[in-house]
Amino acid sequence: MPAHQLAPDIPTDVLAAEQAHLAESRAALKAMRTHAQSLSSDAAGDWVSQQILQSLLDQRVAALADHPDTPLFFGRLDRAERKSSRRESGEGAGEQRSGRDHEHEEEGDDLPGTIYVGRRHVHDGHSRPLVIDWRAPVSRAFYQASPADPMGIARRRRFGYHGGALTAFEDEPLREGVEIGPSRILTEEIERPRTGPMRDIVATIQPDQDEIVRSTLAQTVCVQGAPGTGKTAVGLHRAAYLLFTHRERLARSGVMIVGPNRAFLSYISSVLPALGEVKVDQTTVAGLLGEHAAPEDPMVAAVKGDARMAALLERALWLHIVKPEEGLVYTKGAYRHRVADYEVREIVASLRGTTRYNPGRAALAQRLAHMVLVRMEQRGESPDDRVQDAVARSKPVKQLVDAVWPKLTPEQVLHRLLSDSEFLARAAKSDLSPEEQEMLLWRKPYRSWKSAKWSAADAALLDELRDLMERTPSLGHLVVDEAQDLSEMQLRALGRRCRNGSATVLGDLAQGTTPWSTRSWDSVLDHLGQREGEITELTLGFRVPREVLDYAARLLPSIAPDLAAPQSLRPGAGSLTVREGGSVAEAAREALAREGSIGVIAPDTMVAAVSESLAGLPHAVLDPDSTEEHRLLIVPATLAKGLEYDHVVVVEPADIVAAEPRGLARLYVVLTRAVTSLTVLHDKALPPQLAG
Numbered sequence: 001m002p003a004h005q006l007a008p009d010i011p012t013d014v015l016a017a018e019q020a021h022l023a024e025s026r027a028a029l030k031a032m033r034t035h036a037q038s039l040s041s042d043a044a045g046d047w048v049s050q051q052i053l054q055s056l057l058d059q060r061v062a063a064l065a066d067h068p069d070t071p072l073f074f075g076r077l078d079r080a081e082r083k084s085s086r087r088e089s090g091e092g093a094g095e096q097r098s099g100r101d102h103e104h105e106e107e108g109d110d111l112p113g114t115i116y117v118g119r120r121h122v123h124d125g126h127s128r129p130l131v132i133d134w135r136a137p138v139s140r141a142f143y144q145a146s147p148a149d150p151m152g153i154a155r156r157r158r159f160g161y162h163g164g165a166l167t168a169f170e171d172e173p174l175r176e177g178v179e180i181g182p183s184r185i186l187t188e189e190i191e192r193p194r195t196g197p198m199r200d201i202v203a204t205i206q207p208d209q210d211e212i213v214r215s216t217l218a219q220t221v222c223v224q225g226a227p228g229t230g231k232t233a234v235g236l237h238r239a240a241y242l243l244f245t246h247r248e249r250l251a252r253s254g255v256m257i258v259g260p261n262r263a264f265l266s267y268i269s270s271v272l273p274a275l276g277e278v279k280v281d282q283t284t285v286a287g288l289l290g291e292h293a294a295p296e297d298p299m300v301a302a303v304k305g306d307a308r309m310a311a312l313l314e315r316a317l318w319l320h321i322v323k324p325e326e327g328l329v330y331t332k333g334a335y336r337h338r339v340a341d342y343e344v345r346e347i348v349a350s351l352r353g354t355t356r357y358n359p360g361r362a363a364l365a366q367r368l369a370h371m372v373l374v375r376m377e378q379r380g381e382s383p384d385d386r387v388q389d390a391v392a393r394s395k396p397v398k399q400l401v402d403a404v405w406p407k408l409t410p411e412q413v414l415h416r417l418l419s420d421s422e423f424l425a426r427a428a429k430s431d432l433s434p435e436e437q438e439m440l441l442w443r444k445p446y447r448s449w450k451s452a453k454w455s456a457a458d459a460a461l462l463d464e465l466r467d468l469m470e471r472t473p474s475l476g477h478l479v480v481d482e483a484q485d486l487s488e489m490q491l492r493a494l495g496r497r498c499r500n501g502s503a504t505v506l507g508d509l510a511q512g513t514t515p516w517s518t519r520s521w522d523s524v525l526d527h528l529g530q531r532e533g534e535i536t537e538l539t540l541g542f543r544v545p546r547e548v549l550d551y552a553a554r555l556l557p558s559i560a561p562d563l564a565a566p567q568s569l570r571p572g573a574g575s576l577t578v579r580e581g582g583s584v585a586e587a588a589r590e591a592l593a594r595e596g597s598i599g600v601i602a603p604d605t606m607v608a609a610v611s612e613s614l615a616g617l618p619h620a621v622l623d624p625d626s627t628e629e630h631r632l633l634i635v636p637a638t639l640a641k642g643l644e645y646d647h648v649v650v651v652e653p654a655d656i657v658a659a660e661p662r663g664l665a666r667l668y669v670v671l672t673r674a675v676t677s678l679t680v681l682h683d684k685a686l687p688p689q690l691a692g
């Protein structure tokens, strides 16, 4: 039997049977939705429970929507040994399981011998599973089974669709000795023109990607991968997998995706909703830590991003504690209750280092109040607990606490540090050199912390201070994309947010473009507080044609000499054009004559001029907030990270390199955005690495 069967030589009776199964599954999904719509929240006891139940029912109805263009299933597994069928046992499977934690559950022995794998569970009126969620344990074989390890599967079938119509399939018999050639359905999926936002890859997840997607919740995974190896796709699918597998736990603690910029978030925004996961926050580091963007010298930013700042900030905060020189006098009626100065000193000293700053203030007030109550009792009074609270809130106690353990905001502390050289020196001790301290100080200090303008690097420092004052809540899981670009202090900030959870860390050491870009994943995991994290690599590129990737890889010895040259799944002969003195409009016109999206990536300073030169062609400058759709987009080089276009025109590489200290890495990023063709236009000499 041939390993692949595709139109026009596929047996029509088999295709008709599969189409009938699709129709049956669609009808069953409709019935499930009608049933869900008929459920009422009235049974809930009180108003609050009713609201919660209604919201759950609404979500369920939304999740059961059938999108005619999205295939309900994309694969089929015929199991080698048929287990007792669901029809026989009469038990519901996946649908009932999807709401529970079942990562370690025994694989479903009560499932039918033929399993259809799709985006969600569908069952008929007898609870017989018609489609099983791709994330269920039994679906794993669809991604992992091979002739060498068939995992109990005799045959894997992949389906091809046009629009919502099932039009083709290909079979892979999983017997030892059988060779499986490349999947044409996978090839078609990879070769399809890119229009609109990123799509999910559930139908074609590769075995090494699947390993990462299905790693356990407790495991932090760090993925190094060349451009287009599917890191972002894998991170999003892992989030969807974990939400399915640990629905209840993660509904409480939450999952968050952190990406490099808003344009990128907009590009990936529909992947998780398409997989039925709508309750995942997708944000940037700035969105999380504060949208501060005052301009800053990269050298200063690099010092501020260094993890040595953590100890400095801690000292700076605690330097605000003033040695108590006076005791407390609390007057009640005719009595004056006294706490001696040395007793106050003892309390303060014992609290220091055992608490965060703000709870420390509250604890000091309570400890002082407690001492007052002891004095009262010594005088024969018998105050109850409420009296202690009243004393803790009383004026003399408040005054003493404010004097000794002042109320502070993170901004106040940082303002003082960056404007007061003597205070900075006391906090820095020997952690920072005098030159580094000099760099940190504002040239023109702001008059008050309220009027200060903060930089992106300051945002991470403020967040560190905030956490020293009050514990930051932790999420259940954090996916961090383009993690190579984060400073040690930003990583610490993200690490706090998965302190009681785990993370998926994605990136490429060669694409680091910030002043603080990392050179080691061990160090990233260390600063994230996830030292046990496993570092793994994706090596096969799904986006960039080989010819283009080889061209871009000429930069690697200069930007990341330790990384191996990236591999591409796509030969893409004739995909690269390098043109001296060519016009942008001409290159754009050529691209418009072909199918797919077009990104003209230009140095940020040239964006306006490039837009002018394209005046005759409908186009837009990349804007994450715009809902307008344009095939032809001008993309500032600094916003191109993580994005892809069928045809990419890169304008003036020399200026992209010259624009920033890590300009060569920026050039590597922009050269690796192309799916089908790359045209490089230059008037100035190309960087020597490319010219060679």
Ligand SMILES: Nc1ncnc2c1ncn2[C@@H]1O[C@H](COP(=O)(O)OP(=O)(O)OP(=O)(O)O)[C@@H](O)[C@H]1O
Binding pocket: 189, 190, 199, 200, 201, 204, 205, 206, 209, 225, 226, 227, 228, 229, 230, 231, 232, 233, 234, 508, 511, 542, 543, 641, 642, 643, 644, 672
């Ligand atoms: N298994 C797959 N099947 C089909 N398409 C895939 C697969 N894996 C990745 N892709 C596609 O390859 C392209 C690149 O994927 P993605 O953006 O996730 O790569 P990346 O490693 O994050 O790239 P970069 O480092 O450039 O940001 C996307 O269009 C994605 O849908």
